[in-house]
Amino acid sequence: MPSLTVLVLGGTGPAGICLLRELVHRKHKVVAYARSPQKVPEDLVSDPSLEIVKGELSDKAALDRAVAKVNIVISLLGPLISDRTTPPNSIPDFYKNSLFPAMRRHGVKRIFAMGTLTITQKEDSWTMLQPTINLMVRTVFSNAYRGITSIGKAFEIDAKDLDWTIFRISAIPGGSDKESWAKDREDGKPFVGYVGQKGYTYSFPRGALARWLVDAAESGLQDWYLGLEIDNESAFKWSYGRLRSAETFPNIVTHIHSSLAIQPIILDMSYPDLTTFKALSFDCYGTLIDQESGMIRGLQPIIRRLPSESDYKKNPVLLIQRFHELTQVLEEGEPTLRYGNIVSRSFKSLANELNVSVPEEEMSHLESLPGTWLPFPDTIPGLQILKKHYKLIILTNMDNVNASSTLKHLQPAEFDKVYTAEDIGSYKPAKANFDYLFDHLRSDLHVDKDRGELLHVARSLTADHVPAKRFGLRSVWISRGGEKKEGTGVGGDYERLRENVAFEWRFDSIGKFAEEVERQFGEKTA
Incomplete structure (x- = not known):
């Protein structure tokens, strides 16, 4: 049995106390x-x-001291489902801004975090409880729902270099006193697999969950299946893989808290409900249109004339980033200037900056260049x-002539x-846009952002997602590789802007x- 020193987060609730035991x-x-250390039994x-x-989530120094002592983390953190006052991003911000950096500093790579039934997989079978719980929490406890759906994003994007597993739980009855824990750890049998599979159950005791978690921590990913009921090898692989993307969230223990007194998490970055919106607003260039490839083609008259040792010639992405910086200066300084x-x-400014002379005939098409991007x-x-x-x-920084050409594409x-x-007289990220x-959506299409009817879909962090947060607009990041440092392009650096x-x-x-929208609407009407 490996020697473990475990950091437990959320250890003062009933499930956490069972885990400590x-x-x-x-x-x-x-x-x-x-x-609140006084909540731990004597x-x-x-x-x-x-x-x-002892420490608050905001106490980075105390957390750092705790992480320095351990080699694995098990987190049962989650906001109270009825909490309407705590900022929605408090726990995901704690993960990405405090816990993950502390783990990196002290070489702690392994973390288990709790999730719930709202995490769905294609292999899940339909059950009555899953959509019912999702609808109830989203509708009645919307503040908690919005906060905890961001936790998945924190792991997927900010914990890429860590070994992390999210386990789904449901009803976990049973006491946390010593006698109840001792009985439940022997009697309870966790189910491992997909929702609705043979052997699936909505409930097993807290003591059984605690035993299962420590089994997993002790044995590692290679033999977690020992002593557990697994229907097939596929379910095992999905449950315990090293999880990296929106398509591979785990299906480990497929349950959700039924008692609101427990602290539940709905951890669902990739599959929160997308069927409640009436309209989608899109950033166009970079999201729908391959702006960066178009820029590289358009800048060829400069690239061809650069010396072979130029970093810009070796890596044209650097050149389009500089070009984009120059466009942003003009957008901010002369907001009524056509794109x-x-x-x-x-x-022309870029060519002058690089001491490159480009003939006028090779620049005659520049004003209509964006309309050629595909x-x-x-x-x-x-x-x-x-x-x-x-x-x-579409909400775009383009002018009308180029936008018209783009619509044809x-x-x-x-x-x-x-x-x-x-039309607007300014450029995103300006508030006016x-x-x-x-x-105009209220008057033109009877779509109201404040009623939760609008979802913004965009690639650019700087032009779209930063103002979306500022103005309370819910949004989808179409990352196009931008979640990786080498794929930042002109959309903004996520590490700097997160x-x-x-x-x-x-x-x-x-x-x-x-594809995900179609899947969700299909399930809703099935």
């Missing part, structure tokens, strides 16, 4: 990080295997799927409205986003 019973060293406090570190003019002037291969099929379920709107996909920077969107964004979903492409 299981760990000290097996002679592991335990560090409980607790805001018989545990007196156990030499347990150390309690085609901005492109032309930025091109859609990503997944864009048009994805938009056609999305059009079946929503009104579609996007055919046969259709949009209900297109709002351009030329989003006010224009909200006001404090300023609050998108609730991430998909690699419009196509992937549309």
Whole structure:
């Protein structure tokens, strides 16, 4: 049996106390990080295997001291489902801004975190409880729902270098006193697999969950299946893989808390309900249109004339990033200037900056250049799927002439409205652009952002997701590789901007986003 020193988060609730009992019973060293140490039973406090570190989630110094002592983390953290006052992002922000950095500093790579039934997989079978619980929590406890759906995003994007597993739980009855824990750990049998499979059950005791977690921590991923009921090898692989993307959230213990007195988490970054919105507003260039490839083609007159040792010639992405910086300066300084003019002037500024002489005949097309950029291969099929379920709107920094050309490239996909920077008189991320969107959607299409009817879909963090957070607009990040440092492009650096964004979903492409929308609407009508 490996030697473990375990940091337990959320250890003062009933499930957490059962976990502490299981760990000290097996002679592991335990560090409980607790805001209210007095909630830990006296018989545990007196156990030499347990150390309690008092601290708030905001106390980074105390947390760092706790993480320095351990080699694995088990988290049962989650907001009270009825809490309407705590900021929704408090726990995901704790994970990504405090816990994950502390783990990296001290070389702690392994973490288990709790999730619930709202995490869905294609292999799940339909059950009555799953959509019922999702609807109830989303409708009645919307503040908690919005906060805890962000936890999945924190793991998927911010814990890429850690070994993490999210386990789903449901009703976990049973006491946390020593006698109840001792009985339940022997009698309870956890189910491992997918919702609705043979052997699936909505309930097993807290003591059984604690035993299962410590079994998993002791034996590692290679032999977690020992002593557990697994229907097939596929379920085992899905349950215990090293999880990296929105498509591979785990199905480990497929349950949800039924008692509101327990602290539940709904951890669901990739599959929160997308069927409640009436309209989607899109950033166009970079999201629907392959802006960066178009920029590289358009900058070839400069690239061809650069010396071979130039970093810009070796890596054209650096060149388009500099070009984009120049366009942003003009957008901010001259907000009524048409985008085609901005492109032309930025091109000439870049050429002068690099001491490159480009003949006038090679620059005559620059104002219409954006209208030549083409859609990503997944864009048009994805938009056609999305059009079946929503009104579609474009909010773009483009001018009217180039936008008109772009709409032809996007055919046969259709949009209900297109709002351009030329119409608005300013460029995103300006507040005026989003006010224009909200006001015109109410009057033009009877879509109200404040009633939760609008979802913004965008690639650019700087132009779209930063203002979306500021203005309370729910959003989807179409990352197009931007979640990786090498894929940042012109959309903004996530590592630098993550404090300023609050998108609730991430998909690699419009196509992937549309697939999930279609799946959810299909399940809803089945």
